[in-house]
Amino acid sequence: MDVKLKCIECDKSFDGGAINRCVCGGLLDAVPDLESLRGVVSKELFDKRIGSREFPYTSGVWRFRELVNPIVLDKDIVSKSEGNTFLYSHQRVREYTGISNIVLKHEGENPTGSFKDRGMTSGISEAKRLGMNAVACASTGNTSASMAAYASLAGLRSIVFIPEGMIAFGKLSQALAYGAKVLQVNGNFDDAMSLVQESAEELGMYLLNSINPWRIEGQKTIIFELVQQFKWEPPDWIIVPAGNLGNTAAFGKAFYELVELELIDSIPRIASIQASGANPFYGLWKNNLKELEAVENPETIATAIKIGNPVSWKKALRAIKLTCGVVEQVTDQEIMDAKAIVDASGIGCEPASAASVAGAKKLMEAGVIDPKERVACVITGNILKDPDATINYHLSRLDGIFSRFANKPTVIKPTLEAVKREVG
Ligand SMILES: *Cc1c(COP(=O)(O)O)cnc(C)c1O
Ligand SMILES: [Zn+2]
Numbered sequence: 001m002d003v004k005l006k007c008i009e010c011d012k013s014f015d016g017g018a019i020n021r022c023v024c025g026g027l028l029d030a031v032p033d034l035e036s037l038r039g040v041v042s043k044e045l046f047d048k049r050i051g052s053r054e055f056p057y058t059s060g061v062w063r064f065r066e067l068v069n070p071i072v073l074d075k076d077i078v079s080k081s082e083g084n085t086f087l088y089s090h091q092r093v094r095e096y097t098g099i100s101n102i103v104l105k106h107e108g109e110n111p112t113g114s115f116k117d118r119g120m121t122s123g124i125s126e127a128k129r130l131g132m133n134a135v136a137c138a139s140t141g142n143t144s145a146s147m148a149a150y151a152s153l154a155g156l157r158s159i160v161f162i163p164e165g166m167i168a169f170g171k172l173s174q175a176l177a178y179g180a181k182v183l184q185v186n187g188n189f190d191d192a193m194s195l196v197q198e199s200a201e202e203l204g205m206y207l208l209n210s211i212n213p214w215r216i217e218g219q220k221t222i223i224f225e226l227v228q229q230f231k232w233e234p235p236d237w238i239i240v241p242a243g244n245l246g247n248t249a250a251f252g253k254a255f256y257e258l259v260e261l262e263l264i265d266s267i268p269r270i271a272s273i274q275a276s277g278a279n280p281f282y283g284l285w286k287n288n289l290k291e292l293e294a295v296e297n298p299e300t301i302a303t304a305i306k307i308g309n310p311v312s313w314k315k316a317l318r319a320i321k322l323t324c325g326v327v328e329q330v331t332d333q334e335i336m337d338a339k340a341i342v343d344a345s346g347i348g349c350e351p352a353s354a355a356s357v358a359g360a361k362k363l364m365e366a367g368v369i370d371p372k373e374r375v376a377c378v379i380t381g382n383i384l385k386d387p388d389a390t391i392n393y394h395l396s397r398l399d400g401i402f403s404r405f406a407n408k409p410t411v412i413k414p415t416l417e418a419v420k421r422e423v424g
Contacts, residue, residue: 002033003070005213008314018130020197020211027315029253030213032070034260041066043232043263046224060084061118061221067257068122068217069129076128078154079121080111083221087229087376090345096338097361101235101374104342104357105226108349108382112149112174114142114304115222115247115380122218123208124150133157136205138185138192140243140304141171142381147208148178159205161185161192168303168350168386188298190309210246211311219247223254226376227264234268235374239363241355242272242281242327243305245316247378252319268376270325271369272316273359275300275335275352278307281316285327301332301389301398304352304381326368333401334358336393340405343390348383356380 006013009026022028046064049057056062056074060083065072088104107115124147127135134157137143144160144167151158160175164184175182185192193209200207210216227234234255240247248270255267274282278298283289295308310316320327330338338361339354356377363369383390389398396403412418 002036004031005029006031008318018132018206020207020213027211027312028213029315030069030217032067032257034257037066037070038261041261041263043228046228050228055079059121060225061121061218064221064224067224068221069126069214072125072129076125077121078124078128078150080117080149080153082110082117082121083225085109085225087226088345088347090347092341092345093347093357096341097357098364099360099369099371099373099375101372102360102377103235103375104347104377104379105222105229106347106349106379107222108353108379108385112142112146113170113382113385114146115219115378116142116146117150118221119210119215119218119246119250120146120150120208123212123214124154124156126214127156127206127208128154130206132206134159134203134205135208136196136200137161137208138189138196139167140189140306141167142304142385143209144180144182145171145174145178148175148180152179157181159183161196161199163188163192166303166306169388170382170385189307190294193309193311209311210244210249216246216250216253216315219250220254220257222247222378223251224258227258232264234264234266235376236268237271237360237369237373237375238268239271239273239356239360239375239377241302241305241352241378241380242274242316243278243307243310243352245272245281245310245312247380248272248319249312249315252315252322256322267323270319270323271359271363272320272325272327273355274327274329275302275305275355276329276331278305279329280308281310281313282327282329284313284317285320300335301401302335302352302355303386304350305355326363328359328362330355330358330362334362336389336398336401337404339390340393342379343383344405344407347379349379350381350383350385351389353380
């Protein structure tokens with residue numbers, strides 16, 4: 001079994017190691033040897049492992065280990081039994097989006113509350129395999145929460161770079177509590193991202209942002225697991241919130257490999273959804289630009305996708321092209337309304353996650369998605385990540401946002417009369 005790191009720009013290939021970029025500056029892909037995997041992996045093999053009690057197959061990432069990291073040994077695998085997330089179908093979501101066959105895959109059900117755990121179990125395990133001592137990332141929040149947990153579990157030092165004052169409290173509290181060294185950078189995410197790349201190189205820290213090819217390999221399992229849940233007959237559309245574009249990139253790569261290995265016959269279309277205040281990928285796609293034009297001061301309530309200069313845009317564009325996909329943008333109003341619907345359905349999510357549902361509704365109304373098509377939205381993060389956004393919405397305290405579905409608490413006198421009046 002073999003795996004190479006290959007540059008997406010110049011095709012140069014490397015035998016692995018702690019590198020994230022080619023000598024030409026291009027991003028790297030982990031390229032599994034699909035020839036040698038043919039016949040080794042099968043639907044039956046992956047189905048047989050569901051419900052296994054044997055390490056590491058309890059994990060919805062390592063169930064697909066041959067397609068994630070075929071060379072890592074059990075002793076180096078750092079897992080919190082991630083994945084195995086549920087598919088939800090709810091009347092309210094169907095009515096809101098106008099799509100009769102829509103399901104939500106809830107990646108907020110991962111151990112630290114976001115899909116980042118899938119990439120992190122893969123990235124940290126590779127760090128152990130390589131014998132690294134310290135790991136680093138820049139983060140809008142969830143990457144740092146996840147990295148801090150997995151690094152501490154593995155006994156590695158972790159250093160996180162976060163934009164000061166711009167991350168949700170649930171996420172910051174996790175990074176601190178799990179024991180990361182937290183550097184609050186005076187600047188936005190994009191500033192933190194450039195600084196961490198420079199520092200990691202200089203100080204020999206293993207960089208675990210989604211430019212790390214192993215992060216992408218782990219995140220492919222969102223698609224592997226989803227397709228498996230669909231009994232290997234993928235839906236027509238996969239809709240995903242898009243910030244730094246690691247997920248969009250991973251989804252394209254996952255579908256490419258599934259088709260090459262003949263585990264599926266057809267590829268769904270990917271719809272990447274950006275916040276309209278942080279929409280450089282939308283601008284690139286809509287205007288057919290050759291190069292991404294960064295958004296200088298990204299603005300959105302969905303802090304997880306508040307990114308103006310996404311690193312993985314070339315890989316993501318490749319994914320959109322491969323799948324005949326689309327890129328859409330949604331406003332903060334649309335995001336918070338969709339979130340209120342997802343929340344009130346008993347599913348629940350953080351603001352960025354609701355961009356997928358808001359995007360589904362918009363694409364249906366625009367006639368891009370047919371109301372009869374089968375649609376899967378990825379819910380990226382847990383409802384507890386950003387309680388401020390949720391409470392302020394329900395108390396109608398968000399600037400510039402009308403709380404259409406507010407559910408205000410009522411103050412009452414401590415009498416049965418008062419209860420009857422309210423509940424009646
Ligand atoms: C990281 C994150 C995103 C953005 O994903 P990308 O891969 O960077 O595009 C969206 N939602 C949540 C909750 C996240 O944590
Ligand atoms: Zn190169």
